[in-house]
Amino acid sequence: xxxxxxxxxxxxxxxxxxxxxxxxxxxxxxxxxxxxxxxxxxxxxxxxxxxxxxxxxxxxxxxxxxxxxxxxxxxxxxxxxxxxxxxxxxxxxxxxxxxxxxxxxxxxxxxxxxxxxxxxxxxxxxxxxxxxxxxxxxxxxxxxxxxxxxxxxxxxxxxxxxxxxxxxxxxxxxxxxxxxxxxxxxxxxxxxxxxxxxxxxxxxxxxxxxxxxxxxxxxxxxxxxxxxxxxxxxxxxxxxxxxxxxxxxxxxxxxxxxxxxxxxxxxxxxxxxxxxxxxxxxxxxxxxxxxxxxxxxxxxxxxxxxxxxxxxxxxxxxxxxxxxxxxxxxxxxxxxxxxxxxxxxxxxxxxxxxxxxxxxxxxxxxxxxxxxxxxxxxxxxxxxxxxxxxxxxxxxxxxxxxxxxxxxxxxxxxxxxxxxxxxxxxxxxxxxxxxxxxxxxxxxxxxxxxxxxxxxxxxxxxxxxxx
Ligand code: FAD
Ligand code: NAI
Numbered sequence: 001x002x003x004x005x006x007x008x009x010x011x012x013x014x015x016x017x018x019x020x021x022x023x024x025x026x027x028x029x030x031x032x033x034x035x036x037x038x039x040x041x042x043x044x045x046x047x048x049x050x051x052x053x054x055x056x057x058x059x060x061x062x063x064x065x066x067x068x069x070x071x072x073x074x075x076x077x078x079x080x081x082x083x084x085x086x087x088x089x090x091x092x093x094x095x096x097x098x099x100x101x102x103x104x105x106x107x108x109x110x111x112x113x114x115x116x117x118x119x120x121x122x123x124x125x126x127x128x129x130x131x132x133x134x135x136x137x138x139x140x141x142x143x144x145x146x147x148x149x150x151x152x153x154x155x156x157x158x159x160x161x162x163x164x165x166x167x168x169x170x171x172x173x174x175x176x177x178x179x180x181x182x183x184x185x186x187x188x189x190x191x192x193x194x195x196x197x198x199x200x201x202x203x204x205x206x207x208x209x210x211x212x213x214x215x216x217x218x219x220x221x222x223x224x225x226x227x228x229x230x231x232x233x234x235x236x237x238x239x240x241x242x243x244x245x246x247x248x249x250x251x252x253x254x255x256x257x258x259x260x261x262x263x264x265x266x267x268x269x270x271x272x273x274x275x276x277x278x279x280x281x282x283x284x285x286x287x288x289x290x291x292x293x294x295x296x297x298x299x300x301x302x303x304x305x306x307x308x309x310x311x312x313x314x315x316x317x318x319x320x321x322x323x324x325x326x327x328x329x330x331x332x333x334x335x336x337x338x339x340x341x342x343x344x345x346x347x348x349x350x351x352x353x354x355x356x357x358x359x360x361x362x363x364x365x366x367x368x369x370x371x372x373x374x375x376x377x378x379x380x381x382x383x384x385x386x387x388x389x390x391x392x393x394x395x396x397x398x399x400x401x402x403x404x405x406x407x408x409x410x411x412x413x414x415x416x417x418x419x420x421x422x423x424x425x426x427x428x429x430x431x432x433x434x435x436x437x438x439x440x441x442x443x444x445x446x447x448x449x450x451x452x453x454x455x456x457x458x459x460x461x462x463x464x465x466x467x
Contacts, residue, residue: 004136005029007336008123009108010115010281011143013041015313015325017099019141022333024106031135032103033125035114039099040092042145042314043322046165049095051188053088054168055353058195062355067392079196081173088168117142117282120308139308139336142288142296143329144281146274146314151180154241160248160267161241164189167269173197178250178265180238182209184352185271187221190230191354200230201263205255205272207235210352214364214399214413221358221415224395233263241268276315291317301341302332310336324348347430351420356396359423362411362430365401374404378436378459382416384467385455386447393417398456400426400436407435407460418449425453436460 007023009016012034020032038045064077103110113125113133117140125133148163150156158166167189173196179186182204194200208215209222209232222232233252239260240251247266253259276295283290289297289305296311298304304311312332313325327348331341352358368375381397382388396416402409412426429439439457444450451466458464 002029003134005031005109006137007031007139007141007333008033008115008135008137009141009143010117010123011041011145011313011315012036012039012099012110013143013145013313013325014043014322015143015145015315015329016041016141017103017329018326019143019312019329019333020108021102021106022330023336024103024108026333026337026339028333028337030108031111031137032108033111033113033115033123035112037112037128038093038096039103039110040096043325044092044095044099046168048322050088050092050168051164051185051192052353053091054084054192055188057084057087058192059355062195070392079173081171081196085169114280116280117286117288117309119286120306139310141302141329141332141336142278142281142283142304142309142311142315143313143325144277144315145325146320147277148270149273149275151238151270151272154238154268154270156270160243162267162269164269164271167193167267167271170267174265174267175199176201176247176265176267178203178248178263178268179271180268181205181271181273182222182232182234183271183273184210186269187225187230187352187354189269189271191225191228194229198267201233201265202230203233203236203238203250203252203263205235205237209234210358212364213350213352213358213360214411215366217358217360217399217413217415220396221352221354224356224415225354274314274320278315301335302328318345319348319350321348321350344431347427349420349423349427351423353420356393356416357419358413358415359419360411360413361423361427362409363401364411364413365399368401368410373410375401375410376404376407376436376460377401378456378461378464380452380455380459380464380467382449382452385449385452387449388417388452390447391417398422398452400439400453400456400460402436402460407437409434409436409439409457412453412456414453416449416452422449422453425450 006028009032020030023030113127123135177198179190179202235255242249302310312328314320334341349361378400383394401411436457444454
């Protein structure tokens with residue numbers, strides 16, 4: 001086996017494996033190294049995929065328990081948690097093996113081991129059997145991803161005090177679950193366990209859920225989740241945890257300071273964000289510059305300050321999303337191959353896979369206001385959408401923001417059924433620089449949820465027809 005490559009990719013997640021695949025497609029030799037033992041990174045192993053498998057299964061259970069009778073279906077269902085977990089594990093295995101297959105197909109060598117950059121162009125890999133393999137390449141791509149952000153003074157044991165990794169693998173349904181952080185992980189996994197029977201309390205430092213998401217949507221989202229039985233303590237921080245015989249005693253106080261109180265719980269999920277993962281990589285020794293938050297600094301073309309060393313995905317700046325990592329990987333591989341790789345950061349969607357789903361792209365109304373951009377809004381509720389009625393999923397609305405002068409679409413936020421799929425047409429519209437009128441005048445099939453997007457787009461110019 002050759003030890004010299006055109007590029008060595010460190011990390012086998014969406015950033016790493018997609019870089020290696022694209023390099024292979026472009027005729028460059030690549031090695032993709034991951035220490036995890038299975039390829040696919042956080043996303044496939046402990047992130048996007050297992051969490052979505054559990055969201056899907058728990059949503060079906062909830063539907064069967066709560067909605068079937070209304071639809072005229074009599075059924076007695078009960079939870080088989082080991083089988084639900086086994087199904088999740090099966091899906092993960094199929095997909096991670098799929099990544100290995102794709103690497104092979106594109107002639108990239110998949111190496112299991114811990115990589116360390118010893119000098120520009122040189123990588124030392126500690127293999128699973130303890131041996132070391134020295135590799136050289138003109139280019140090294142750092143795609144080492146991210147790790148769980150820790151709550152000071154709170155030790156995660158992945159049994160009682162869990163991160164997302166423990167929360168997707170609990171062996172029984174906790175009677176009480178305390179979620180710290182009303183962000184994406186907290187609300188997705190909080191929803192899973194609520195549907196499976198836990199009493200879920202969410203403690204959030206800020207005065208709102210899902211910071212960064214359009215405020216109107218966030219407020220509607222919190223209302224829906226509250227109806228589903230999640231309870232929220234906003235503007236609150238966790239200051240300590242004590243393990244007792246019967247569970248956990250979690251001390252909380254107002255974020256601004258004040259009287260302490262205690263919440264008793266069985267399991268606590270720490271979901272307060274993720275931090276870049278660059279430990280033991282040799283970056284400081286080789287002189288790769290990092291910012292205060294530990295992210296690898298790159299220019300717009302993913303080049304670090306050290307020639308021949310590049311970085312993509314969660315370990316550099318920007319949203320920590322699998323498709324953002326993937327797009328950067330493709331662009332970076334193309335740039336290495338001498339092509340014009342590029343990512344349009346104004347058109348990267350973000351989806352929360354609860355029920356209803358929340359999906360956003362581009363600017364929020366608050367961002368446009370802060371930037372002093374004149375904009376128009378078009379909105380349409382799912383209560384007025386025929387398909388939403390037929391599937392009994394009428395919570396939520398579509399909101400489209402367009403430039404007041406040019407009508408160019410600047411952003412969209414959707415809360416509702418299938419929001420994650422619905423946002424795709426707006427992403428495409430934005431990628432093509434479309435106006436809201438372009439969406440409004442595009443034929444949408446009836447009866448579909450997509451008609452709500454069209455009606456919202458019509459609303460920008462005030463001619464929504466079905467309200
Ligand atoms: P990672 O996927 O983290 O991959 C990095 C890999 O590098 C890891 O496998 C690690 O083992 C390896 N590595 C690190 N250091 C070394 C080293 N020195 N040597 C060898 N290997 C090394 N995003 C979405 O877009 N949609 C979702 O639905 C979604 N759901 C999520 C749910 C959860 C619970 C979590 C935690 C995350 C979720 N994400 C989701 C975020 C998504 O997982 C990340 O944005 C994505 O995985 C980032 O890809 P990456 O390639 O940059 O890093
Ligand atoms: P997050 O950034 O989405 O949310 C963290 C929340 O915790 C914020 O609301 C924050 O204000 C709050 N918080 C921070 N410190 C706190 C404290 N001490 N006490 C109480 N609250 C505190 O981070 P999360 O949910 O951990 O997810 C990490 C990343 O993973 C996200 O940035 C997201 O990009 C990615 N992810 C994406 C998913 C998707 O696309 N569907 C699903 C899950 C994760």
